[in-house]
Amino acid sequence: MICSPIRRRDVVSTSQNEFSPTERSRVRLMRQRGSYDRRVVYDILDSALMCNVGYVIDGQPYVTPTAFWREHNHLYWHGSSASRALNAQIKDIPVCVTVAHIDGLVMARSGFHSSVNYRAVMAFGKAQLVEGLAAKRAAMNVYMDRFCPDRAATNRTVTDKELNVTKVLVMEIDEASAKVRTGQPVDDDEDYELPIWAGVIDFKTVVDQIRPDPRNLQGVPTPAGIEAYTPGATLDSVLSSIYDGDKPPR
Amino acid sequence: MICSPIRRRDVVSTSQNEFSPTERSRVRLMRQRGSYDRRVVYDILDSALMCNVGYVIDGQPYVTPTAFWREHNHLYWHGSSASRALNAQIKDIPVCVTVAHIDGLVMARSGFHSSVNYRAVMAFGKAQLVEGLAAKRAAMNVYMDRFCPDRAATNRTVTDKELNVTKVLVMEIDEASAKVRTGQPVDDDEDYELPIWAGVIDFKTVVDQIRPDPRNLQGVPTPAGIEAYTPGATLDSVLSSIYDGDKPPR
Incomplete structure (x- = not known):
């Protein structure tokens, strides 16, 4: 942990690493x-x-x-x-x-x-x-x-x-x-004995395709900056890989 | 268009087919x-x-x-x-x-x-x-x-x-x-003359995989209801295909 002074506004954080929850942001359930x-x-x-x-x-x-x-x-x-x-x-x-x-989608043995x-x-x-x-x-x-x-x-x-x-x-x-x-359902102990299928259906948001504008001038090169958007790549991984909010380009 | 009486609450709709916008829901821009x-x-x-x-x-x-x-x-x-x-x-x-x-992501010739x-x-x-x-x-x-x-x-x-x-x-x-x-960028007329690549990067949210719970009883059948969640199928098409909010199952 980085040692650091208490930030300017107490409500913001008591450390560099964690936000300090108040009634507004505290996670109450789960x-x-x-x-x-x-x-x-x-x-x-x-x-x-x-x-x-x-x-x-x-x-x-x-x-x-x-x-x-x-x-x-x-x-x-x-x-x-x-x-x-x-x-x-x-x-x-x-x-x-x-x-x-x-x-x-987490499909448990019970709703x-x-x-x-x-x-x-x-x-x-x-x-x-x-x-x-x-x-x-x-x-x-x-x-x-x-x-x-x-x-x-x-x-x-x-x-x-x-x-x-x-x-x-x-x-x-x-x-x-x-x-x-994350992960599999957490069912009641006795429900694990039931002959009910349970499991997880995973989803992902991916790059589908890159469609150049038909009005692009002939021979205009595809920008290097979109190389990470490979069809099939997950959007979250692409966005994380091309930008770091801790090091914005300015 | 289906002929129908004015609904119970005027604020809701003046027809079966359209919501009636007020200041709250009117689309102002674009x-x-x-x-x-x-x-x-x-x-x-x-x-x-x-x-x-x-x-x-x-x-x-x-x-x-x-x-x-x-x-x-x-x-x-x-x-x-x-x-x-x-x-x-x-x-x-x-x-x-x-x-x-x-x-x-719609990448125009201008930001x-x-x-x-x-x-x-x-x-x-x-x-x-x-x-x-x-x-x-x-x-x-x-x-x-x-x-x-x-x-x-x-x-x-x-x-x-x-x-x-x-x-x-x-x-x-x-x-x-x-x-x-939907569709390609709409650039300023004169910008179409510029040697700048423009286009659309399409995304889709798809079913990645179905992971049965390792604690499923042996031989328990996969429910027919999840058949539509084929890996690669788009989530929106799956959800639309298995349920119609106009005909809920009750």
């Missing part, structure tokens, strides 16, 4: 599945393309799926300046960012013990606007490179006009918890 | 991607295993991933009676249920037009408790059959004790919208 370990939380986040952002407008909750990326202890997402969601999220309101990888294998994170904080063209441009460049290394440098440059109609949001993770289930 | 068509909404829901339930406790939004199923215009999910999430959701508070299938292919639904309503052992049992049986036809009849019977520590929630969908993006 506690053996819960973790506040930053490595566990960050790895689940870095292997996901989309998150679900929860926020409240006039007492009504909304959950918006959006692509996102992590830089150290901050999460970023973006959208149109006209987005009602983003405009609500920056009003100093609490936000919940959830990611869930679905890994399998009660049937379950799902998953890797999920709930992260809490408040979103803020990334202000200024330079900061927005830098963020959007990381965003492009997050999914395809070196893409920002090879794409057509982002214009000021585009940045002006784009909002980039950043949320420091105040608290987060991970919840993970 | 309207061409939006739909209020019940068929579109229901198909996206029926092809998903998990949803993300958004709800508010003391002003704080939470987004909880959970397995769910649809019966006609109602969504069901369940959990432990001790669940803080479920106990909050049944307190006559508005809830948002979001489902998102991630279909691909601005880069995007994600997806099929998403946001459904709004209020959750209620399914009360009474018989109603809970019936719901849990549909739940089992939703993922594996005939599973409820072949599993060990659900006990009253199990039902007593389980909460089943049902939400009538008051409003819902779907948002779908």
